[in-house]
Amino acid sequence: QSVLTQPPSVSAAPGQKVTISCYGSSSNIGNNYVSWYQQFPGAAPKLLVYENNKRPSGIPDRFSGSKSGPSATLGITGLQTGDEADYYCGTWDSSLSAGVFGGGTKLTVL
Amino acid sequence: QLQLQESDPGLVKPSETLSLTCTVSGGSISNSNYYWGWIRQPPGRGLEWIGYIYYRGNTYYNPSLKSRVTISIDTSKNQFSLSLNSMTAADTAVYFCARHVYSNSLVNYWGQGTLVIVSS
Numbered sequence: 012q013s014v015l016t017q018p019p020s021v022s023a024a025p026g027q028k029v030t031i032s033c034y035g036s037s038s039n040i041g042n043n044y045v046s047w048y049q050q051f052p053g054a055a056p057k058l059l060v061y062e063n064n065k066r067p068s069g070i071p072d073r074f075s076g077s078k079s080g081p082s083a084t085l086g087i088t089g090l091q092t093g094d095e096a097d098y099y100c101g102t103w104d105s106s107l108s109a110g111v112f113g114g115g116t117k118l119t120v121l
Numbered sequence: 122q123l124q125l126q127e128s129d130p131g132l133v134k135p136s137e138t139l140s141l142t143c144t145v146s147g148g149s150i151s152n153s154n155y156y157w158g159w160i161r162q163p164p165g166r167g168l169e170w171i172g173y174i175y176y177r178g179n180t181y182y183n184p185s186l187k188s189r190v191t192i193s194i195d196t197s198k199n200q201f202s203l204s205l206n207s208m209t210a211a212d213t214a215v216y217f218c219a220r221h222v223y224s225n226s227l228v229n230y231w232g233q234g235t236l237v238i239v240s241s
Contacts, residue, residue, distance in 0.1 A: 013167055046227040048168075055217055055231040056168070062225060099168055103226040109183050110158075110170035110226060 014039060015100055017113035024121050027090050031116045033083040033100035039111055041081040043103045047074075050097045050115075059098075060085065090120050123147040125218045125232035133212075133239050139205040143218030143232060150199045151176045156221040157201045159192065160228070161214040169214075173221050174201055208239045 048056035060076035100113040158173025172182035220230040
């Protein structure tokens with residue numbers, strides 16, 4: 012059971028937009044920065060968004076992050092088949108004094 | 122370019138201790154802006170944070186693993202290591218070493234990962 016809650020799967024058609032939610036609490040998302048990671052099968056996760064809404068260099072602006080209270084959202088616009096992957100949110104939990112992740116969301120581009 | 126490379130222990134027997142080393146190249150492990158840590162992922166499942174260490178030796182561990190985990194650092198070799206004792210089949214996973222940003226504890230760089238199988 013993950014500390015952060017994500018939907019197991021989402022799907023949308025190519026060219027459409029999708030959002031992936033990540034729910035936590037005041038001890039984690041509510042008072043700490045959130046990152047989002049993309050993971051393809053057999054590969055390491057890759058940083059997509061950090062500090063809630065910032066993108067590392069090389070990440071297209073089709074990917075965006077936001078945060079409100081104890082929840083965070085990853086948005087992906089202009090979906091491409093190459094976006095099919097697992098997506099994870101992560102943050103620090105101040106009560107646990109530990110890093111925490113969501114259970115992951117599998118994105119299918121129909 | 123920064124690279125993090127995990128050692129490859131392969132198969133570990135139940136009750137034994139896992140020892141993994143992460144070698145950092147393209148950057149200094151003594152950089153005060155980062156923690157260096159470990160994250161694992163059981164087959165077909167999500168990510169689990171194990172812990173991290175600062176170059177001065179300060180450590181933070183996942184409470185659920187704390188009794189079995191030790192993370193150490195060797196700045197002279199630009200390496201840090203994970204020791205996990207009393208291994209069981211539930212510890213079978215891909216183990217990633219990762220760089221965390223000091224200011225917010227978020228992971229911003231991952232090693233490629235190494236699969237550890239616990240089996241007799």
